[in-house]
Amino acid sequence: MKKCSKKKILFITAFPPNEQTAGQNYSMNLINDLSSTHQVDIIYWGYEKHSISKKIIDRVNVLKEYSVNMKVLSIIWSVILFLFPFFTVRFNLAALGYIHRIYKHYDILYFDFSQVFVYSLFLSHSCKIMMCHDVISQKYTRDNRFYIYKWWINNSEKRLLNTAKRILCFSEKDRSLISTNEKIVEVVSFYIDNKILDIQLETLGLGSFFCFYGAWNRNENLSGLLWFINKVLPLCDSDIVFKIIGGGMPLDVKKIIEKKRNISYLGFVENPYSIIVQSKALLAPLFSGAGVKVKVIESLALGTPVIGTNIAFEGIMRVDYANNKNAQVLFSSAENMATLINNFQISQKEKVDIRNTFLSKYGSRKFIHMMNL
Structure with a gap:
């Protein structure tokens, strides 16, 4: 070059x-x-x-x-x-x-x-x-x-x-x-953070929780989270744990979350990837917005599948693993999302497969390499 x-x-x-x-x-x-x-x-x-x-x-x-x-x-x-x-x-x-x-x-x-x-x-x-x-x-x-x-x-x-x-x-x-x-x-292409690339997924334990990740002062993120709390959470098994990562949560929504037994707000976390990598899946109930959702890219780069909407997966290549399972799990309704969560299973080996497949296919085309084109 x-x-x-x-x-x-x-x-x-x-x-x-x-x-x-x-x-x-x-x-x-x-x-x-x-x-x-x-x-x-x-x-x-x-x-x-x-x-x-x-x-x-x-x-x-x-x-x-x-x-x-x-x-x-x-x-x-x-x-x-x-x-x-x-x-x-x-x-x-x-x-x-x-x-x-x-x-x-x-x-x-x-x-x-x-x-x-x-x-x-x-x-x-x-x-x-x-x-x-x-x-x-x-x-x-x-x-x-x-x-x-x-x-x-x-x-x-x-x-x-x-x-x-x-x-x-x-x-x-x-x-x-x-x-x-x-x-x-x-x-x-987006930059894949070294905090993601340096994680040795094979040596980590797999948690039993699901997570949300986003900037919660953005309406498309917050409205999807509130929809989940109101429509999906009551249908989920009571022993399933949910963790919410990211800053900007409005005070009134914090108070709503505090009243729920199995969902917690962690706020801004210096290294959110250490949590996402151990979660069973990232949840992305997005019903508005545009562009590529970086949290989905980062989750797949960590080997963590995503349960979300078509909007959450727009512009991101399909990632298959373990006998053609899709790491981008699409839900169609609140009832369907709850069923997926209640029955969701993932192994450490499958997460390694997701990560390797994604990183092998994701582009590395950076602007600095294109400046003379």
Whole structure:
């Protein structure tokens, strides 16, 4: 492979790169990767209770941190720019002015998350790259509350994407959804954390519990969890244990969980993989959202099967093991999910098989390897 000469990259991202959510973790790993051979300067927008990772703070130049707009200001900008408000919550003139003064000094402008694509409208540059963590038109039009805005959302996203030279996404499914005029759309792989790869699955014991994993301030995760608690949990055998991992749980939901005997909330865990790897299965009752669900990828990389919906498995290759069993177990109703859980069996040998099969097939196509293409 031809070696890529050192480049100056302006990395504009909608969130502080860190390990607290899957998307931010990808950004952090990518920045670490890029900064090993290139100059990376970062502009990012703050997010409540999130800070930029110490893992990258000494390796890059953090130029600016900006704040998210209040809803009223976002709506004003959406009217002025004729963009759906989702795309304007991080737009302000101060940020635009600063970016406009410096952007010509960079070889690559990298726009990370759709919320910052708006700045590309005002920048004429030969190498503008957009990372679509989700296809927003799919994410919002799955929600009936936004169906009336379908044209506005689609039009806004297409208009912004058409300003890029190259577009990146995480799956062939998302690539097929992105409709642009003669733009290069490329699939990149998630980074598999070393905390996952270093686990010696063969030496671990297998627990008797099921687990949930996610950022619980995100509605698609929280609504699925509440659906499970209300509809599925009462149908599960009383001796089955459930563990919930991840930060951002609302206080009122914490109180609901505390009243249940066989389900517990562990909160943010520094190394969630040590729990997921020992669980019988990861539960992913997702009924909205878009993009590839990283928790499913990580669970399969740990050898832990997933019981979930079609939305949970979108864009992820099928993983078969042990006489064509499917590691992505699809449920059709609350009753069906409870039956699957009550009768679920998995051996340590089968988990090793799942892990080996997944890791042998999952792609390792990283942006840093594609920069000269």
